[in-house]
Amino acid sequence: MRVGAGEVFGFLGPNGAGKTTVVKLLLGLTRPTGGRATVLGAPIGDRLTRRSIGYLPELFRYQPWLNAREVLELHASLIGGSAGPSPSDIGRGLEEVGLADRANDRVGTFSKGMQQRLGLAVALLGGPRLIVLDEPTSALDPAGRADVRGIIAGVRDRGATVFLNSHLLSEVERVCDRIAIVDRGRVLASGSLDDLLGGEVLRLRVTGLAPDARSELAQFGPVTAGGDDWLSIGGVPPDRHPDVVAFVVRRGGRVHAVDGGRRGLEDRYLELIRGNQS
Amino acid sequence: MTIVTIARLTIAEAVRRRIVLVLIVLTLVSVSLTTLGVERLVSLARASGTNDLQVQVGVSQILILVAFMFSFVLAMTAAFLGAPAIAADLESGVAAAMLARPIRRAELVLGRWLGLVLVVVAYAVASGLLEIAGVDAVSGSAPPYPFLAVGFHAAQAVVLLTLALALSTRLPAIASGAICVVLFGLAWMAGVFAGIGAFFGAGPLVGAAEATRWLLPTDVLWRGTVYGLEPSLIGAIAGQRVGPAANANPFYASAPPPTAFVVWSAVWIALVLGLAIWSFSRRDL
Numbered sequence: 087m088r089v090g091a092g093e094v095f096g097f098l099g100p101n102g103a104g105k106t107t108v109v110k111l112l113l114g115l116t117r118p119t120g121g122r123a124t125v126l127g128a129p130i131g132d133r134l135t136r137r138s139i140g141y142l143p144e145l146f147r148y149q150p151w152l153n154a155r156e157v158l159e160l161h162a163s164l165i166g167g168s169a170g171p172s173p174s175d176i177g178r179g180l181e182e183v184g185l186a187d188r189a190n191d192r193v194g195t196f197s198k199g200m201q202q203r204l205g206l207a208v209a210l211l212g213g214p215r216l217i218v219l220d221e222p223t224s225a226l227d228p229a230g231r232a233d234v235r236g237i238i239a240g241v242r243d244r245g246a247t248v249f250l251n252s253h254l255l256s257e258v259e260r261v262c263d264r265i266a267i268v269d270r271g272r273v274l275a276s277g278s279l280d281d282l283l284g285g286e287v288l289r290l291r292v293t294g295l296a297p298d299a300r301s302e303l304a305q306f307g308p309v310t311a312g313g314d315d316w317l318s319i320g321g322v323p324p325d326r327h328p329d330v331v332a333f334v335v336r337r338g339g340r341v342h343a344v345d346g347g348r349r350g351l352e353d354r355y356l357e358l359i360r361g362n363q364s
Numbered sequence: 365m366t367i368v369t370i371a372r373l374t375i376a377e378a379v380r381r382r383i384v385l386v387l388i389v390l391t392l393v394s395v396s397l398t399t400l401g402v403e404r405l406v407s408l409a410r411a412s413g414t415n416d417l418q419v420q421v422g423v424s425q426i427l428i429l430v431a432f433m434f435s436f437v438l439a440m441t442a443a444f445l446g447a448p449a450i451a452a453d454l455e456s457g458v459a460a461a462m463l464a465r466p467i468r469r470a471e472l473v474l475g476r477w478l479g480l481v482l483v484v485v486a487y488a489v490a491s492g493l494l495e496i497a498g499v500d501a502v503s504g505s506a507p508p509y510p511f512l513a514v515g516f517h518a519a520q521a522v523v524l525l526t527l528a529l530a531l532s533t534r535l536p537a538i539a540s541g542a543i544c545v546v547l548f549g550l551a552w553m554a555g556v557f558a559g560i561g562a563f564f565g566a567g568p569l570v571g572a573a574e575a576t577r578w579l580l581p582t583d584v585l586w587r588g589t590v591y592g593l594e595p596s597l598i599g600a601i602a603g604q605r606v607g608p609a610a611n612a613n614p615f616y617a618s619a620p621p622p623t624a625f626v627v628w629s630a631v632w633i634a635l636v637l638g639l640a641i642w643s644f645s646r647r648d649l
Contacts, residue, residue, distance in 0.1 A: 110460075110648070110649065113463075113464045114463075114464075115460055115463060115464065115648070115649040116648040116649060117648060133466050133467075133468065134466055135466075136464060136465060136466040137465075137466040139464070141461070141464040143457055143460050143461055143464070145456075145457035145460075146457060146461065147456045147457045147458055147461075148458065148461065149373070149377065149458060151376075151377060151380040151381055152376075152380075160369070160373060160462075161461075161462075161465065163366075163369045164366065164369065164462060164465035164466070164467055165465055165466065166365065166366065166466065205461075208461065
């Protein structure tokens with residue numbers, strides 16, 4: 087698996103798939119039992135390379151007795167080096183995540199969402215070349231999630247790479263250039279959204295359709311049954327959607343909903359994960 | 365530089381979490397009450413015709429008992445400050461965020477250790493000297509070697525703190541603290557058994573007890589505190605009347621800890637600190 091410079095890379099998988107383990111390996115927090123990997127051209131775990139990496143842990147928590155500015159000052163000091171973050175960088179960082187007016191408040195008084203914003207500011211401190219975000223929006227409200235999408239877009243615009251671990255497939259679908267889906271320590275699929283999701287898919291919610299008629303739907307394209315009476319038919323161009331609906335009605339089926347377009351990431355994700363686990 | 369940053373962070377934590385405030389208040393309360401008690405006892409003794417030498421001996425014994433109370437409190441403080449120093453940061457995720465920075469794990473351990481050592485030593489020195497000065501002020505009796513006594517008092521705390529920190533690299537905070545307290549008690553008892561064993565000529569018992577005292581040097585360091593507080597007259601009387609069995613008394617010391625043992629204590633601290641760094645560097649977070 088390879089993540090290119092300047093990409094926003096989504097790393098998906100069920101609980102226990104090994105996503106956080108991969109992140110910890112990249113940062114040298116856990117040692118590999120075998121194999122080889124590099125980050126920013128250096129072997130994983132290289133101490134000085136970590137100067138160019140920002141990290142928001144999944145179980146984020148910062149010293150509750152420090153205030154937000156002090157947390158960033160601490161991390162600026164730990165980054166060290168001649169080009170370490172300055173006080174104005176810290177001010178800008180707090181502003182970027184919407185915490186400028188809470189800079190002098192103790193972290194212990196912050197809500198989970200505010201702590202997550204602080205974690206983002208910590209991860210972005212010093213303009214790192216690689217930013218590793220482990221579930222960065224899990225505690226945020228919809229407005230906060232939109233803010234994070236904006237921050238990620240800003241990071242990409244300045245040429246940095248983002249490695250995004252998330253369960254929120256809709257978020258991943260909206261911000262990532264490329265995606266990998268992993269399970270049980272194996273990469274099941276990786277590539278751009280186009281590579282992974284393929285072409286057009288017609289989704290129908292149908293009841294009352296006899297099994298033989300359902301089989302005959304394959305004449306329009308490969309059929310996949312989903313939950314709640316949903317059927318997905320791959321490779322159906324938009325001008326043939328009425329033909330499919332007419333066929334279902336002709337064969338006695340009742341059509342409750344029709345959804346044309348590209349297959350959702352969730353469908354593809356479930357297909358891969360269920361296929362791997364069966 | 366990173367070590368200093370983390371040491372400063374550790375001290376700031378102790379101050380902001382009111383640990384330092386609690387220690388200062390408790391010390392002032394303890395010193396005030398014990399000094400008041402000594403003043404009353406000395407006044408009563410003098411009023412009943414007790415001579416100055418007897419008063420001096422009595423005050424020295426009270427001072428040793430008070431020192432033991434402080435030693436116990438200091439041991440608990442060291443154990444319960446050291447025990448969560450690494451373990452709690454690991455459990456909360458604070459350590460992962462810091463170690464993802466370009467710092468060595470050794471720097472985190474050494475910074476934590478240095479910050480806590482400064483807190484504990486400052487507490488030991490301040491509480492010890494304040495108590496000695498208070499008792500001297502109300503009784504006119506000063507121990508023969510107050511700085512030696514306070515130095516051994518602080519060293520004992522550093523030993524326990526280092527052990528707690530090393531254990532906390534692998535064990536939960538509560539387990540590390542509990543182990544330290546139990547070992548502290550065992551080393552103290554080993555000193556008593558070594559004295560009794562020597563009196564009866566029980567070689568294996570003495571060997572086991574002495575080995576325990578070398579494995580955790582807190583009791584021998586405690587005897588150094590006792591030696592510093594004890595008038596030489598008591599040593600002479602005990603040596604004459606009771607002989608070697610006097611060493612079974614944990615509030616008596618016939619001599620200061622040998623220089624070799626003091627050196628061993630320093631080596632012990634360095635070794636356990638090295639073990640803490642090695643253990644923490646090898647564990648997956």
